[in-house]
Amino acid sequence: MSKTFSVADVAAHKDAEKGMYIIVDENVYDVTGFIDEHPGGSKILKRVAGKDATKQFWKYHNESVLKKYSERLKVGTVEEKAKL
């Protein structure tokens, strides 16, 4: 089951209270429960919470990371992205 989020929905998820979402490509990931175990550190992930982190993601990771974590972290896709 996949949900569709607007960029504004994702932007509202930028802290521990609401949960922290990030966008990578067309996909939305809920990293709330992952932040403290992120091998790259929690700080860097918190900084992009609520935002499109596509550029930063691909700078530090490859496709295998998404393959491994998508099932656990992916909560849906972002709707307006195609128009940007």
Ligand code: HEM
């Ligand atoms: C779905 C979101 C993310 C997942 C599942 C994830 C997962 C991982 C994993 C597994 C590693 C270990 C290295 C590897 O296996 O390639 C890593 C390292 C790292 N990540 Fe992430 N990451 C995510 C998002 C981000 C974002 C958005 C940033 C930057 C804003 C970031 C920055 C880094 C950095 C700097 C490292 C260390 C790279 C190094 O040591 O060379 N990550 N991440």
